[in-house]
Amino acid sequence: GGGWLIPHKSHNSTYCTFGFFFVSYRDKVFRLKPVLDEHVTLIKDLAKNIEVDFWSPEGAELVTIDMDVDIHVPAQYLNIVFTILDQNDMEHDVLIEDVQVAVDGQADGGPTPRAHSYTKYNNWNDSWIASISSSNPNLISKQVIGNTYEGRPMTLLKLGKKSSSSKPAIFMDCGIHAREWISPAFCQWFVKEALSTYGSDAQMTSLLNQMDVYVLPVFNIDGYDYTHKGSRMWRKTRSRKSGSSCIGADPNRNFNAGWCTLGASSNPCSDTFCGYSPESEIEVKNVANFIRRNKAIIKAYITIHSYSQLLLFPYSYTYDLAQHHSELMQVAQGASAALRSLYGTRYTSGPGATTIYPAAGGSDDWAYDLGVKYSYTFELRDTGRYGFLLPESQIKPTCEETMLAVKYIAAYVRKNI
Numbered sequence: 018g019g020g021w022l023i024p025h026k027s028h029n030s031t032y033c034t035f036g037f038f039f040v041s042y043r044d045k046v047f048r049l050k051p052v053l054d055e056h057v058t059l060i061k062d063l064a065k066n067i068e069v070d071f072w073s074p075e076g077a078e079l080v081t082i083d084m085d086v087d088i089h090v091p092a093q094y095l096n097i098v099f100t101i102l103d104q105n106d107m108e109h110d111v112l113i114e115d116v117q118v119a120v121d122g123q124a125d126g127g128p129t130p131r132a133h134s135y136t137k138y139n140n141w142n143d144s145w146i147a148s149i150s151s152s153n154p155n156l157i158s159k160q161v162i163g164n165t166y167e168g169r170p171m172t173l174l175k176l177g178k179k180s181s182s183s184k185p186a187i188f189m190d191c192g193i194h195a196r197e198w199i200s201p202a203f204c205q206w207f208v209k210e211a212l213s214t215y216g217s218d219a220q221m222t223s224l225l226n227q228m229d230v231y232v233l234p235v236f237n238i239d240g241y242d243y244t245h246k247g248s249r250m251w252r253k254t255r256s257r258k259s260g261s262s263c264i265g266a267d268p269n270r271n272f273n274a275g276w277c278t279l280g281a282s283s284n285p286c287s288d289t290f291c292g293y294s295p296e297s298e299i300e301v302k303n304v305a306n307f308i309r310r311n312k313a314i315i316k317a318y319i320t321i322h323s324y325s326q327l328l329l330f331p332y333s334y335t336y337d338l339a340q341h342h343s344e345l346m347q348v349a350q351g352a353s354a355a356l357r358s359l360y361g362t363r364y365t366s367g368p369g370a371t372t373i374y375p376a377a378g379g380s381d382d383w384a385y386d387l388g389v390k391y392s393y394t395f396e397l398r399d400t401g402r403y404g405f406l407l408p409e410s411q412i413k414p415t416c417e418e419t420m421l422a423v424k425y426i427a428a429y430v431r432k433n434i
């Protein structure tokens with residue numbers, strides 16, 4: 018392998034850790050199409066030698082032949098990357114010519130500081146949660162399930178008609194990965210829609226009458242805040258450990274489901290670092306503890322990510338089919354059809370391992386093995402035109418169509434428990 022040599026990165030530059038990128042002028046996002054084993058090796062070598070920010074899949078260890086590989090390349094490495102691609106005849110497109118332009122173009126402008134809006138990307142702040150949860154005491158309440166590494170309260174919203182007996186429930190989280198901004202936007206949208214359509218929309222009314230929906234608006238609050246104030250492309254948590262200068266672990270590799278066996282990295286500097294032990298990340302522990310404590314009532318687990326337009330279900334840590342594979346597939350296909358009915362957006366459904374890539378330690382597999390049968394991971398819009406930098410103009414249509422899929426799953430669960 019490796020017919021080329023380039024200087025090793027300097028560890029004292031501003032690019033001091035993997036996964037930490039200052040977006041600079043003219044950074045590009047490439048889509049590589051490896052069709053030979055040599056191409057795969059080349060991509061992995063590239064990742065070892067320069068700071069490539071993997072968008073899809075999320076790490077070099079996840080790259081396989083015949084897969085689209087989307088990478089964000091800092092401006093300083095463009096020459097070497099173009100040279101290597103040409104020399105090795107690897108097919109590629111430039112998805113984003115100028116990352117800074119896409120970052121700036123994501124927001125539709127307006128005054129700063131910007132007021133909260135369901136059609137904008139809002140940073141995490143206590144005030145939306147406080148105001149929404151006090152808006153309708155008969156339908157919504159909040160509880161703190163623990164604090165993040167940096168000490169922010171993880172507030173969980175409970176939606177559902179007040180009842181004296183305990184109701185079956187659905188748990189949904191957004192923002193496991195910091196840079197996937199459309200995800201927290203969806204959880205906020207869902208809460209707003211639930212409150213405003215209860216009583217008029219038959220499906221939502223039945224859902225909230227018969228079940229409770231727990232919504233965690235932002236799972237990885239520290240990371241999310243950091244993507245607003247520090248580095249837009251941050252993915253992981255923000256935990257630190259003495260002995261490593263690299264920060265954070267991938268929360269969706271840190272659950273106790275085949276932990277760190279495949280599709281994850283044990284290198285603390287990697288964007289898919291599985292953590293030092295299962296549930297080492299306090300955010301993961303807090304969520305896992307809540308779901309464990311309430312596993313008797315939690316019938317479905319839904320987690321919202323982006324991008325790729327996929328509706329995934331277990332397993333991702335093994336190629337084995339889940340015990341309820343055909344039912345999970347049938348529900349996923351129904352949900353995808355409902356989603357598509359609105360704007361024609363196409364989703365692919367299937368088990369994580371074969372539909373995206375094998376990757377252990379994910380929340381969906383963990384919840385499923387705990388006994389939460391209906392366990393789904395959404396990968397929202399788009400398929401790479403904007404990737405994580407989905408413009409704000411797409412928040413509304415994305416959330417509207419995703420509502421249909423989530424409501425489809427919820428209705429199915431409600432009728433089948």
Ligand code: ARG
Pocket residue numbers: 075269322329333334369373375376377378379380381382394396
């Ligand atoms: N893009 C998601 C991730 O890498 C996919 C998650 C699918 N589920 C899983 N258990 N790996 O985290």
Ligand code: ZN
Pocket residue numbers: 193194197322323
């Ligand atoms: Zn994600």
